Amino acid sequence: MLIRPSQLVRTYHIPRPFLATMSHNAGSVVSAAYQDANRFFGAGRLDLKNIGEADARKLMSAEHKALGYRPPPGSLAVSAQAEAAKHPQAESGLNAEAIRRTAAEDAARIQEKKLVNVDSIGEADARKLVSEEHKALGYRPPPGSLAAEAQAAAAKHPDATAQIDKHDLSRAALEDAERIAKYQGKSNGIDLNSLGEAEARKLMSEEHKALGYRPPPGSLAAEAQSAAAKHPDANGGVDPATLAQAAIVDARNIETHRQASTSPQTSPEVSLSTITEDEARTLQSAEQKTLGYRPPSDSVAAQAQSIIDRRVQEGTDTAAAQNLACQNTDDSSERKPGDVGLQGSERRKTRARVMASETARRIATVRGNISEKDIYALAALGVDFWT
Helix, strand or coil: CCCCHHHHHHHHCCCHHHHHCCCCCCCCHHHHHHHHHHHHCCCCCCCHHHCCHHHHHHHHHHHHHHHCCCCCCCCHHHHHHHHHCCCCCCCCCCCHHHHHHHHHHHHHHHHHHCCCCHHHCCHHHHHHHHHHHHHHHCCCCCCCCHHHHHHHHHCCCCCCCCCCCHHHHHHHHHHHHHHHHHHHHEECCEEHHHCCHHHHHHHHHHHHHHHCCCCCCCCHHHHHHHHHCCCCCCCCCCCHHHHHHHHHHHHHHHHHHHHHHHCCCCCCCCCCCCCCHHHHHHHHHHHHHHHCCCCCCCCHHHHHHHHHHHHHHHHHHHHHHHHHHHHHHHHCCCCCHHHCCCCHHHHHHHHHHHHHHHHHHHHHHHCCCCCHHHHHHHHHCCCCCCC
16 A cells, blocks of 8 residues: 555654653753853952852862862962852852953962962972972971972973072972961961860861861861971860861862862753754754854854754765665666765755654654654655654
């Protein structure tokens, strides 16, 4: 019995709403467009008095990326975290691009102030710097110190031959030690220079509970123990509640840094590897509407469309190769890929086959009641599944 194309369409027609649910991106495409468009708006000025924990984490992550190491005490990111602890739910109103630019500017400021360029330092000079700063501080330089940064950088280029004047090394070590001592001498409302062993133990216990593991070197608890060893019988008069609060704030900062360094944030939450043609169009439309102009080449919308175009092109090339192979088999002649081009009608059919293959795969995952072979048969008849 001859089956007409119209009958097949009525039997297997796939409505647009159903196609829109076949990807995990459904429901997040429009919000992703608005979020991505927000990156391209102008940056504002950062007011630490209105910054909350969420923006402080973003700033820490951005400045960490810009510097290549954890922002040191005195940096904008560290100051923001300290301020955010006072009003964690506050909102600065800055978009991601504004935060990124602010972080980059502060990172540049930090780099300009340094007498030592850690990007060109070798292991020998790094060891000298650690030794000088250790002497100045009275304890091993903590993470975020110039000495610690120099060691981490030197590990990447141990044989660097840049000669740093020994006086510059000593001066840089002293200046950084002063900066760290000033920052850590009174940290989170606690004067470490007045703490005794009992208070240091209490602080270590509280921060251990907050973190779920022993506080690492450079933490408030570790620095308190190091300071208390110099005056074990001292009594700073700090009440247990203040110690506990300081421990919680420092633990939160440590975890924020840990997450920023191991799990960089990616946004928006759209999987470009599984995005469909309909979703790419929706993304393009929503982002263009939000921006007021066509999304630029580095936008998520442009990336999504590029992936869709590449998929179609790959399918077209595959179909052309298959067509060429069939013709060579039929007449035993040798044709090269350049000898066979897809005409307009052939290109449309090939596109339909590619889209049909993708559709069949997704439908089979959800319903399991249609085969790829059926979709190919419909595509060969010129059925358009997207209308």
